[in-house]
Amino acid sequence: MSTDAKLLPDFIIIGAMKCGTTTLYRYLALHPEIDMSRDKETDFFVAEKNWGKGLGWYSNQFTHADRVRGEASPNYTKCKDFPGVAQRISETCPDVKLIYIVREPVSRAESQFRHSFIMEGLESDLQGFEDSRQYAHILDSSHYARQVEEYLRFFPKEAFLFLDFDELRRDPQAVMNKVTDHVGVSRMQIEDLGKQNDSAELSRVPGFVLRFASSALGRRLAGLMSRDLRNRIRGGLAFQKARVPPGFSEDLKVRMQSDLGDDSARFREISGLSLSGWR
Template sequence: MIPTRLLPGLIVVGAMRAGTTTLYHHLSNHPEIGMSRMKETDFFVPKMNFPLGMSWYQSQFDPGYSIYGEASPSYAMCHLWRGVPARIHGVLPNVRLIFLARDPVDRFVSHYQHAWNTGTARVQPADLIDSQVGQNMLETSRYARQINAYLEHFPREQLFIIDFDQLSRDPQAVMDGVVDFVGVSRCEIAGIPTRNDAASNARLPGFVQRAWRSRGLRRFDRYISRSARDRARNLLSVAPNRGAPEVGAELRAEVSERLAPDAHAFRALSGLPFDDWQV
């Protein structure tokens, strides 16, 4: 039987395309933190992996660490997956939550490029902003709205907000703040590069990507190491690069206008200036 203690004390809840992969790898390299075998367990989303059950979730964590964690950007899509904060609170009421915030316009564009590269969206930029796909991307960039869904269930002191630009400029300072927040010792992280899976996603065949995230394959996660997973991804990234169409200045300006009220609210909520944002 898997001990009950093999449950997260920290969850990186998002935002998507805002540095969660980089942070996951930083946390994975900390000697006291046991991150989930797969970066995105998506466990608290019923239409994803919640039906696999608590034993599957606990199997994502190897024993021997002071604290455990995972990183699932789907948890900061409360407009799509309702009830996630309440579900997390029901299982992990004392969990520490980490949210990364990137320039909302840049995040929107990166989300679009990612969706195009993975084959989940084929909307041209001219039709994007008022499409269902575009509306999802806008909502995911409305950080105040996403965070307020968590603050209905968790006190503010259980939430740590990270500026993506600061993570890029000074990862050591950010990680010092993160480990202080979760209650483990500081350690040197210099030399760990920025990470994301965009390049390999752009070259993974569509059927591989669908299988990769299928619930059936996820049942075997406990038998697949993190390093084996990364090697498989690299070996299977053989399709031609599906470069996304360029998002021009006019669309960026419209996205900025639509996101401005939420960005203002998020600055007030977070207490951070986000001086480099274009909104």
């Protein structure tokens, strides 16, 4: 696959899901020196999604040859669901810089469950959940060391910037200074973007609308609209009674802590982050 004369990213936000990637994307999209991909989640390097569309399609996600280009696809750190992503990125963009933002792993998993409940209509009964396929699927994205170790087979550690979601919420300016330094652009004064990926609003949008929006056709139609128009349409459709997912019990959280403990310890060592707010 030739990369001649193609616009390719200089940096990629690779995840993790439900850890603030949308906020990072929207802040960076406001930077005058940065060209963020047209679709926030291109999922180009996922074979099961958009890899087959070819490099020309991916290059058309970007419009400015003279800017630093970037994208954000949390599916890039789901190595069990989507194997081979890190290798495809390394072969296509060998010098790309990587940004990986993480969150207390049990809280991240619970947030993903809430999102899936709202978007996909998961069963509300959590009886036996810890032994289900869905449990293993949700926990995979919280295995941060597992995800990073896959990338370290193809990229040097210096390619990574590791970020903590709690710091993004507490001091977004400090986090964005780290990001702009890492990707090689000037620092910028940021403003409050308001809520991003607001689950409260999504929970009041009819499920069939959300499922259509996530389909290939829905994504193509959304690509023809401005983000502001999409937000206004979504707000107008949020008229149903909210779908409220069940909360995780303390016993389930303790089970998750146990299942994630070794991986979390390895990730602390790899990333160098203190992660003092983690359970």
